[in-house]
Amino acid sequence: MRYAETGFNLEIDLTRGNIEKVATDPKDTAMHLGGLGTNAKILWDRVPPEVDPFSPENLLIFSTGLLCGTPATGCNRTIVATISPQTQLLAYSMMGGFLAPELKYAGYDKVIFRGKSPGLVYLWIHDDKVEIRDAAHLQGMGTLETAERIREELGEPKAQVAAIGLAGEKRVYYASIEHGRSSASRGGIGAVMGDKGLKAIAVRGTKDVNIASPERYFELCNEVLKYIQHRAENPIKGVPPILAGIGSPQEMAIHDEKWHTTSFAWGNARHRRKDFWTKEIARQWRETQEKAVERLISCYNCPMKCGAIISYPALGVSKYMMKCYSKLTYVMGAMADDLEFGFKIAGLAQEYGVDGYTAPQVMAFAVELYEAGILTDKELPGFPADNQERFFWLLEKIVRREGIGEVLAKGTYWAAREIGNGAEAYDRNTIKKHEQIPIKLGMLNPVYFLMYSTGAKINITQIEGQMPQVPFATREEREEFVKDWIQAPNEKIKEFFVNWELRGENSFPYYPTPEMTCEIVEWQETMHYIDDAVGLCAGLSSFPIKPPYHIHNIPQFIAAATGMEMDEDKLWEITRRNRTLIRAINARRGLRRKDEKPPQDHWKKRFPELEAKLLDSYYRFKGWNEEGIPTRETLAKLGLDYVGADLMERGILADGEDAASAEAPAEAPAQKETN
Amino acid sequence: MTDEKKKKIIKTIRIDVDKCNGCRACEVICSAFHAEPKYSSNNPARSRIRVIHEPLRDIYIPVYAGEYTVAECAGRDKYTIDGKEYDECAFCRASCPSRVEFKEPDSGLPLKCDMCEGEEEPLCVRWCLADALIYEEREEEVAEEDVLTEQEDLELGLESLAKKYGLKQIIDTVARMSKED
Ligand code: SF4
Ligand code: SF4
Ligand code: SF4
Numbered sequence: 030m031r032y033a034e035t036g037f038n039l040e041i042d043l044t045r046g047n048i049e050k051v052a053t054d055p056k057d058t059a060m061h062l063g064g065l066g067t068n069a070k071i072l073w074d075r076v077p078p079e080v081d082p083f084s085p086e087n088l089l090i091f092s093t094g095l096l097c098g099t100p101a102t103g104c105n106r107t108i109v110a111t112i113s114p115q116t117q118l119l120a121y122s123m124m125g126g127f128l129a130p131e132l133k134y135a136g137y138d139k140v141i142f143r144g145k146s147p148g149l150v151y152l153w154i155h156d157d158k159v160e161i162r163d164a165a166h167l168q169g170m171g172t173l174e175t176a177e178r179i180r181e182e183l184g185e186p187k188a189q190v191a192a193i194g195l196a197g198e199k200r201v202y203y204a205s206i207e208h209g210r211s212s213a214s215r216g217g218i219g220a221v222m223g224d225k226g227l228k229a230i231a232v233r234g235t236k237d238v239n240i241a242s243p244e245r246y247f248e249l250c251n252e253v254l255k256y257i258q259h260r261a262e263n264p265i266k267g268v269p270p271i272l273a274g275i276g277s278p279q280e281m282a283i284h285d286e287k288w289h290t291t292s293f294a295w296g297n298a299r300h301r302r303k304d305f306w307t308k309e310i311a312r313q314w315r316e317t318q319e320k321a322v323e324r325l326i327s328c329y330n331c332p333m334k335c336g337a338i339i340s341y342p343a344l345g346v347s348k349y350m351m352k353c354y355s356k357l358t359y360v361m362g363a364m365a366d367d368l369e370f371g372f373k374i375a376g377l378a379q380e381y382g383v384d385g386y387t388a389p390q391v392m393a394f395a396v397e398l399y400e401a402g403i404l405t406d407k408e409l410p411g412f413p414a415d416n417q418e419r420f421f422w423l424l425e426k427i428v429r430r431e432g433i434g435e436v437l438a439k440g441t442y443w444a445a446r447e448i449g450n451g452a453e454a455y456d457r458n459t460i461k462k463h464e465q466i467p468i469k470l471g472m473l474n475p476v477y478f479l480m481y482s483t484g485a486k487i488n489i490t491q492i493e494g495q496m497p498q499v500p501f502a503t504r505e506e507r508e509e510f511v512k513d514w515i516q517a518p519n520e521k522i523k524e525f526f527v528n529w530e531l532r533g534e535n536s537f538p539y540y541p542t543p544e545m546t547c548e549i550v551e552w553q554e555t556m557h558y559i560d561d562a563v564g565l566c567a568g569l570s571s572f573p574i575k576p577p578y579h580i581h582n583i584p585q586f587i588a589a590a591t592g593m594e595m596d597e598d599k600l601w602e603i604t605r606r607n608r609t610l611i612r613a614i615n616a617r618r619g620l621r622r623k624d625e626k627p628p629q630d631h632w633k634k635r636f637p638e639l640e641a642k643l644l645d646s647y648y649r650f651k652g653w654n655e656e657g658i659p660t661r662e663t664l665a666k667l668g669l670d671y672v673g674a675d676l677m678e679r680g681i682l683a684d685g686e687d688a689a690s691a692e693a694p695a696e697a698p699a700q701k702e703t704n
Numbered sequence: 705m706t707d708e709k710k711k712k713i714i715k716t717i718r719i720d721v722d723k724c725n726g727c728r729a730c731e732v733i734c735s736a737f738h739a740e741p742k743y744s745s746n747n748p749a750r751s752r753i754r755v756i757h758e759p760l761r762d763i764y765i766p767v768y769a770g771e772y773t774v775a776e777c778a779g780r781d782k783y784t785i786d787g788k789e790y791d792e793c794a795f796c797r798a799s800c801p802s803r804v805e806f807k808e809p810d811s812g813l814p815l816k817c818d819m820c821e822g823e824e825e826p827l828c829v830r831w832c833l834a835d836a837l838i839y840e841e842r843e844e845e846v847a848e849e850d851v852l853t854e855q856e857d858l859e860l861g862l863e864s865l866a867k868k869y870g871l872k873q874i875i876d877t878v879a880r881m882s883k884e885d
Contacts, residue, residue, distance in 0.1 A: 100732050100746055127728075134747060173760070186758075209759065235749035235809040240736075243743035247736070258833065323762055327727035332833035334725050338759055348760045 031055070032241040033099055033590040034063055034138050039159060041152060043225050044085055044144030048159050053138065059593065060668060062562035063095035063138060065121055066607040068110040071141065072119060073610055073672065078617045078679075082114040082217075083200065083224045089142040091132070091191075091230060094564015098133030098238040099590050100250050102257065102577070103569040105130055105329040107191070107208075108561055113216040114224075115202040115440050116462045116487060118615045120216025121561070123491075124191070125328040125335075125352075126208045128232060129564055131189040135234030146226030149198070153183060154232045164228040169195050171380030172207035173349055179231050192229035193219045194382030196428040200224050201438040203387035203464070207379055210326055210336035210350035214384035215488050216463065217440075241592030249586055256577040257332065257569075265574050267501050267510075275576050276333035277568040280353050281325055284315040289354075295361045297393040298458035298467035298628070310366065317368040318356075326350065328566065335568060339372055346376035354466075354490070355385030361467070362389030363396075363420045370417050374424065381428040386490070387440060387464040392423045394441045394455055395433065403450050408433050440464060458628045461620075465628060466490045473538040473632045474498065475546045478640060479647050480553065482625040483657070485611045489627075493572050494553025495579070496522070500529040500536070516579035518552050518597075525549065538636050543646035550647065552580070558604035559583055606667040609651070609659045613672045616658045616681060622648075625657060658682060709845040715819045716840045717768065717829060724764040724836040726757045730828035737820060737827045749809045752817040753828050756794065761786040766828075766837065768817040769806040770797030774867045811877050814865065 040049040053067075061067045068090045080086045089111045096104045107129040113120030132140070135154050149164040167175050176190035190208065197204035197219035204219030205212045213219075240246045257275065264273035269288040271278050287306040295302055321341045325334035336352035351372075359378070360371035378388055396419055398404040399412065406412065410432070413419050426434030436444045441464060445456035458465050460481060466489055477489075477498070484492045495516050501507050504527065511523040525545050530536045541549060556571035556579070563583070565571075570578035578586075580597055588595040612620075625644060648655060652663030661673035661682055676682040731748035738752070739745045748754070752769040763785060777800075781792040799806035799814035806815045820826040829839040865874050 098746075100736050100743075102729070134749065177760070235747065237739070237745035237747040237750075239745045240743060243736075243739070243741060247743040254831065254833065324764070325725060326759060327725040327834075329727065330729045330732050331727050332725070332729065334834070338762060340762070350759060 030239060032239050032592050033096055033587075034058060034093075035133060035136050035238075037137050038139040038141055039137050039154070041140060041142045041161070042144045043142055043146040043150070043161070043227060046146075046161055048161065050137075050159075058095070058591070060603070061607055061610075062559075062587070062603055064092050064106070064108040064564050065110065065558070065561035065611075066603065067139070067562075068092050068108060068121065069119070069607060069610045069614060071139075072110060072112070073614050076112060078619070080112065082112045082117065082221060085144045085225075087112050087143075087221060087224075089218070089221050089225060089227070090139055091128075091142075092139040093129040093133050093137075094560075095562060096586060096590055097129040097564035099240060099246070100330065101246075101565070101586055101590070102250060102253050103328065103331040103333070103566040104564050105331065106561070106564040106566060107132070107213065108564065109206060109213040109218050111216075111218055111221045112618075113202075113218070113463075114200070114220050115217045115443070118461065118487070118618055118620060119485065119611055120218055121486070122206075122213035122215045122218050123561060123567070124206065124208055124211045124213040125566055126211035127189045127329045128191050128208050128230075130329050131232045131234050133234065133238050134236050135232055136236050140230065142222075142225055142227060145224065149226050149228050151179060151192075151227065151229040151231060153179075153188075154230070154234075155185070155188075156233070156235060167192075167228050168198065171195075172382045173209075173347075173380060175229055176209070176231075179229060183231065185231075185233050188231045188233045190229055190231045192382075193222050193227075194380055194428070196220075196381045196383045196438075197223035198228070199428060199430050199438070201383060201427060201430065202440045202443070203384040203391070205382045205384050207382050210352055211328065212379075212382075212384075214386070215486075215491075219382055240590055242589040246586070246589040249582065249589060252582070253569075253577045254332075260575065260577065265510075267506055268497065268574070272574065275569060275573045277335035277353050277566075277572075279335065280356055281322055281335065281337035281351065284318050285311070286314060286357065287311075289357055290361070292468070292470075293357075293361065294467040294469045296364050297362075297390065297397045297455060298465075298469065299397070300364070301469065305366075314368045317372070321369075321372045323348075331566065331569070333568065339376060341369075341372055344369060344373040344376075346373055349376045349379055351375060351379075355379075358385050358466075359389045359392075359420060362393040363416045365417050367417075370420075374417075374420055377421075378424060381424065383424075383428065386466060386488075388424070388427070389420070390458060390464045390467065391427070391437050391441055391444070392420050394444070395423055395437055397455050398448065398452055401451075401455070403448065403452050403455075404433065457630065460489070460627060461487045461624050463487045469630060470632050472634050473636055473639070475538055475541060475543070475639070475643055476549050476553075478627060478632075479546060479550045479643055481627040481631070482644065483647060484554070485608070485615065486557070491567065491572075492553070492557060494549075494556060495571065495574060495576065496526065496549055496553060497574055500526070500531055502531055514575065515581065516575055518580050522549065522552065538634070538639055543639075543643050546643060547647050547650040551650065554608065555601060555604045556580065558607050559600060562604070562607060563587065602667070606669065609663065609667055610669060610672065612651075612653065612657070612659055613664070613669070613676060616656075617676065617679065620657070622656050654682075711843055712846045714842050714844050715826075716842070717819075717826060718838040718840055719766055720836050720838065721765050722836075723834050724755065724766060725834050726755060726759060726764050727834070728755050728757075729831045729833075730766060730837060731755060733827045733831040734817075734820075737823075747809070750815065752806070752815050754805065758788070761788055764836075765795060767795060767797055769799060769815045771799075771816065772814040772865070773798045773800045774863075776800050776802035811881065812869070813877070 107124045110121040151164045172194040175192040200220040202217040205214035323338040323340040441456045442462035445452040584595045664673035731751035734751040736746035756765040829837045
């Protein structure tokens with residue numbers, strides 16, 4: 030018997046309409062755990078770098094995490110992976126909600142799609158019964174509406190559905206996959222789903238998920254629940270309210286948006302509005318939010334209530350579910366002072382299925398180009414004068430790829446280059462061609478410099494870690510903080526933190542030193558790679574300060590659930606393997622050192638020499654060469670000899686190991702459009 | 705004898721639907737607790753509590769599995785909530801021949817909440833950190849004949865099953881299940 034996992038994947042060939050249930054190799058679980066880890070293994074093996082994202086050979090994988098469907102609180106992530114049309118690199122996005130556990134109960138760890146369906150279809154999985162069904166009648170339909178319709182026509186109110194909207198069907202490069210209150214949004218995963226002619230996946234499962242050491246597992250689960258209660262009563266002192274608790278940032282419950290609105294940039298990642306949060310705004314926004322939020326809701330098996338039902342009939346949008354930060358992204362992108370606008374456009378955007386981070390930034394970018402005269406009334410006929418109306422106007426164009434929407438649908442990087450005429454200078458907030466949250470700060474933070482520059486998620490909002498981002502003012506406070514810091518991996522990290530000062534010798538940018546920085550980054554990254562392999566919500570583990578899951582208890586969870594031997598060192602090694610394999614996938618697709626940088630103005634004060642040293646130290650620490658490509662020796666040590674051999678054969682690694690080899694193509698070629 | 709009164713502990717779970725967030729932790733832990741051996745598996749489809757969950761209509765209703773009924777109700781009413789029509793059965797506690805709710809997914813045997821026999825506090829209550837489920841105990845005097853013995857309870861259940869599936873099929877199923885163990 031397999032424990033925690035089911036031991037089966039579904040292979041769906043959309044071109045031929047073929048469905049196969051395939052037993053998986055337990056060795057892959059031992060090497061990569063599951064979720065992102067095994068997704069990466071499949072993508073390495075089956076999607077060579079020649080494969081265009083919009084080609085039938087690209088795979089779209091919906092994966093459960095190794096522990097999804099077990100009673101571990103908050104272990105509910107669906108890890109969706111494919112090759113991104115926007116970055117041309119591996120894209121993966123973790124979706125909360127209810128889908129992954131349902132898939133486990135249906136008897137599968139992953140659903141792997143290949144090919145392209147001749148017409149629009151959806152997949153219906155009901156335990157052993159799996160069907161590809163016609164979706165012609167769902168064409169152009171909103172994501173939530175699609176889910177409702179599918180449940181109705183199947184007569185299965187308990188089916189869990191994830192769907193794309195019009196944006197996905199039209200292959201907008203930042204189309205999302207929406208699942209009730211959650212979504213897999215980043216990297217254009219929804220565009221690949223649309224390219225494959227797949228409108229939705231619906232799942233209902235009624236089988237058991239087994240646990241190897243039941244009593245022990247139950248005990249561990251209860252400890253986590255207890256710690257969650259403890260943290261509810263003990264918020265972290267000395268940080269803004271939004272960072273004091275656990276879970277995803279509690280945007281739906283908290284009204285006080287002073288921190289976001291005054292420290293993040295507005296418009297096209299351009300303006301700071303330090304005086305924005307007045308008493309009057311605070312009052313208005315509280316009133317709006319209270320009117321809009323009908324109920325706070327959770328993901329599967331989690332008490333944290335990070336999401337909400339938004340019901341605001343006066344706005345003319347139907348009810349929808351929201352979580353986290355999309356309530357502000359459109360507001361701030363449009364320089365709107367009015368939160369109602371945010372609730373209204375976010376609902377519409379969700380029905381179309383676009384990423385709530387990228388979409389508003391692309392729109393703000395277009396507005397700036399218009400104001401600078403680079404785009405004119407010729408390209409934007411009938412463009413409204415009012416900024417909020419402009420956003421609605423742009424949204425409609427983008428999701429239909431009509432007029433200027435055709436270009437903007439590719440995101441700021443590609444659009445800027447197609448528009449030309451100086452537009453490139455306005456692509457000012459992307460990393461590796463992908464839009465980032467608009468944060469503009471003063472002094473370089475070495476830890477975040479490395480995490481932003483090198484992170485494979487290519488997403489600076491989702492890689493935050495358990496170490497506070499800035500030191501506490503006094504040594505006493507820092508000493509107090511580390512007293513019950515059970516999550517820290519070792520004493521060294523605690524020491525780094527205690528000695529870290531706001532000013533003086535032990536402060537940014539030279540403290541933490543590059544060596545310390547590497548260790549801090551390694552730890553924070555490791556936590557994310559663990560979550561994304563086992564299916565834990567980052568909000569209870571890698572993301573917040575002092576979470577209930579950490580490097581010391583997760584190995585015990587894995588051991589008790591699966592029966593595998595597991596300890597911290599082993600887990601650390603597996604995540605290093607997964608991290609390195611993903612690195613190799615991207616290196617094979619052209620990723621090099623020159624791509625590893627934050628947006629130019631992310632920090633006002635930059636230190637080129639220090640930054641070069643940080644990258645050098647980090648690559649060395651990881652066992653990568655100076656181009657950031659894993660060396661053959663490193664790969665061999667991690668049991669990835671076959672990866673090393675492939676990189677050699679392709680001339681990406683040369684003999685003599687450390688030497689950087691053949692230049693990568695300067696830019697990945699623009700996508701082929703085949704429709 | 706019929707006049708004699710006996711003390712009985714009435715266990716109740718107070719449900720505050722306004723606090724429910726739809727997480728289904730109660731379903732997870734109920735099914736894990738009743739697995740054989742305990743906690744060795746979980747499967748919400750085997751849970752003795754289920755959360756009727758219609759987020760877009762603000763319906764979050766935990767319902768506990770009640771008694772088995774032999775036959776489906778003769779007349780059924782309809783509810784309309786927030787514009788959607790529901791069959792009366794949607795909110796019913798009974799394990800009833802007319803639907804799949806509160807039955808083991810493989811054998812079809814009925815499920816009933818047993819208040820987590822042997823535990824200090826029902827597990828669904830303990831795992832509901834949202835406090836939508838609150839456990840209460842109170843003592844009540846009841847006529848003795850009202851207190852069903854476990855044996856009577858079992859017989860009643862089996863009788864109802866026999867009516868639905870036929871005694872032969874029940875015997876076969878029990879035989880198969882004990883072999884699987
Ligand atoms: S912490 Fe929030 S986002 Fe994470 S699983 Fe729980 S409810 Fe979902
Ligand atoms: S555990 Fe509580 S909050 Fe969660 S679904 Fe059950 S009753 Fe509702
Ligand atoms: S009281 Fe126990 S048996 Fe009844 S529903 Fe709750 S967990 Fe299940």
